[in-house]
Amino acid sequence: MPHSHPTGSVGIVTPSTQRFTDPLILANGDVLEEYDLVYETYGTLNQSASNAVLICHALSGHHHAAGKHSPDDRKPGWWDNYIGPGKAIDTDRFFVVSLNNLGGCHGSTGPVSINPKTGKAWGATFPRLRVRDWVHSQAKLADHLGIDTWAAVIGGSLGGMQAMRWSLEYPNRLRHCAVIASAMKLSAQNIAFNETARQAIMSDPDFHDGDYLEFDTYPKHGLSIARMIGHITYLSGDGMGEKFGRELRKGNFNLGERDLVEFEIESYLRYQGERFSGTFDANTYILMTRALDYFDLSREYGNDPSQAFAQSKCKFLVLSFSSDWRFSPQRSKEIVDALIAARKPVTYAEIESSHGHDAFLVPNARYHDVFSRYMQQITI
Template sequence: MTAPANTANERVQTQIVRLVESNQSFELACGRSLAPIDVAYETYGQLNEAGDNAILACHALTGNAHVSGYHGENGEKPGWWNSMIGPDRWIDTNQYFVICTNLLGGCDGTTGPGSLDPDTGKPYGLTFPIVTVADMVKIQKKLVDHLGVPQLLAVVGGSVGGMQVLQWLVDYPDFVKAGIPIATTAHLNAQSIAFDAVGRNAIVADPSFNKGEYYKTAQGPDRGLAIARMIGHITYLSEEGMRSKFGRQLRSAKDYSYDFNSEFSVETYLDHQGERFVERFDANSYLYITKASDYFDLEKAYGSLEKAFEKIQSRVLIISYTSDWLFTPKQAEKMVNAMAAIGKDVSYYNIESAYGHDAFLLENDTQGAVISCFLQATAHPDRDHTLESVNCMCPPRGRPSLSRFEQAQRSRVDYELIESLIEPGATVLDVGCGDGELLAKLRQDKHIQARGIEVQQDLILTCVCRGLSIMHHDIDEGLKAFADKSFDYVILSQTLQAVPNPKKVFTELLRVGRRVIVSFPNFAFWRSRVQLALQGKSPVTKQLPFG
């Protein structure tokens, strides 16, 4: 994948458009209305003639519309996801038309608490109405319509941006072909709300806050905002990452200074983050956007996640990170299970990372490869998704290692036998589906509704490239996402020998499938028995590469 180049043709400017005039009314979820409304946005690439290559990128809590390219005469300000979006990058603007907006309630060009209230001629401050994620998405839809986009190929975003993705999928199910919520949740838990509350209290308690009316004063609530940022930033990191990056290192001295100045490396790092943040962000916007994320709760709004997701028509790829303790993999799995339980086309990828919540901004090669493949498979569902064509679709970097299958170089004769047992149009779950070869073959030959489960990260990428619905899951943990008899066939193909608890696995397979098909290596073949007798260890042959 091409590294971002600071070139003149990637210089971009943020544009501002008025989407709601002063004499119009934009109704908010809180019951109040707001007008006028300006929206800051940037676009990259070109909308094609069919109008089917548009992607909306949604920013997180403190982001803005500048997702890619460079600002400034010297290009000193790269976009916040510049390694992901751009020419010849994972979300390739040579292929896609990418849009990014600043959130309603933000402070980078879109109407927010720092904007002028037309009734008073002064900044809104705390008289600005409370906005919700649904309100933010509603105004984004107005912008997309304004740009003449008939349908979005995908909506993608991390953290609070992922909440916007979920809201899009629920509110505009027939307008979005694919959704990619990353490192996010369907609602904040008590711990996350608590961190937001402490951050807001730090801002409000700052003597310079002045009830939100600080815009014309010499000093705003910089200290409170910096502390809020420091608190938030702790939640974006992981314990492992902090230990590796900082440990108990002192910033400069060799021994303790025995005072209350910042001296540990992690202290000075947080100081730096706070100082930089107050230079670019508005304290009132921090209050409003964190409140919007606290209020975001699809389960409360619809009664259950299953009911919330009932209207979804899009393909969905949910991505989480192993060390994210702000929005955990368990929270992601809850969404995945709810979608899977009602038959939605959902894939799940839990990426191993030490970066914590910030991984969605840092693990660009790993997440980029799967996002790129998912977008390609969504944009071109009619392509022949053989292994060769999949590899062509995948960008060079991040391409999966297929060593587990290449080393064996075995002909899977069991695939033909399994296919002969499957009725056309059936629903099929392949447990331990590997690179998805069998499911892809069944989909092509028998037109099945295919779903796979795989635990190996590189093989999941290949399945996504094939356009399969694939869940990153360990069968040893059961199949609780699926209801009883929810599949016509469940397949366990040459996976049994790697299962530590066969009884538990078979119980689950028989529960979710009307029929269960199992294939396994023939360890009793005479050549294998000879190897075992002569060498005293598990035999290794062309058909048994498990030694």
């Protein structure tokens, strides 16, 4: 049904970088004396600054969510399917802000940045961040942009965790919270996959205990394995079967060569792993997966998520995808149950999709309809 999906684009976009010199006190007690945040905006902020929407990115995301940086770009931003004129997050109505989170590797201060105290890259010494640290830094960005209250804070996966945390940390600064393919905390299995990915990176001899930049190298193989593990869990078993089946690359078995690639799925995964490992920072990957593991919405609310959500004052949209087994519909239903128990307004839909966790990025008619209609009823 992608034929019904709108195709409007925000066009060519240019990122901005803002330096913040007010110290940021982190959840672990560390203080970041100063930091940069790189961000993009799409659409126009209205007079009363009532139409601003914040996009929170997931594990491997960044600020470039929509449009292209140059007409020659092969692909647009990572959420271009849902951000643009006439799209679910309609840039004809909304002023959209999308940033690279602290600790990232796409321009915001993170492990590849220089630590002013040492004159060397932070590397593995970059403070271990929690989701709330991102929320606090995002609030500083809102201040800078003159946005007192977001019309909506929106995120998928790890981004959804940031959106939920926003509703607790700054209840007066958002009117809507959209939590897509997310969870109030990871399961043991989720943590297990993350830990295996981290171990793959950390046991790569080129990791050098996280100081690989000083050795002018990087843990290419480990990061590639980490991405392969992640990739399997982002797709559904059925979707992978439909796309690759058991297709043999050469039509028949080849039992001779040492390191052969027999199945199309093997070739695909190796390509994905290698491509990712060349563009993403390993310390950032470890930091982001740890933030995922640590996130536990209700830990300091007596492990009662309805007590946590009692802090919130906004309305909620919760979306899940039928074949998502990394953040299954069950996890979204737990969010909905907690919101109902806290007597908060919530709209929930489970979208049929064979795309697994990745479904939140993929064109889908019902997802588009539900998401669009929710966004359309937000007053600005």
